[in-house]
Amino acid sequence: MPLNELLGAVSQLSHQDKLRLIHFLLLEVAKQDGGDLKSIETPHQENLLLQQLATTEAVVWSPYDASEAAQVLSELLT
DSSP states (O other): OOHHHHHHHHHTSOHHHHHHHHHHHHHHHHHHTTOOOOOOOSHHHHHHHHHHHHHOOOOOOOSTTOHHHHHHHHHHHO
């Protein structure tokens, strides 16, 4: 299946199914890289993982309001 078709199908998945797909892909990539991640074996553990993923927030750093970083950059430029 071409990637464009696959992406179209993924966009139609429910939120929970998208999280399951992320988990599956994580395990597949880990296998390819020689990792040994354990698959979830019970529905209770799967629900726990889905809840953790659903409540996790990504933290993104930005130089906005980072005066120390601006000072260091300024010193490097001079």
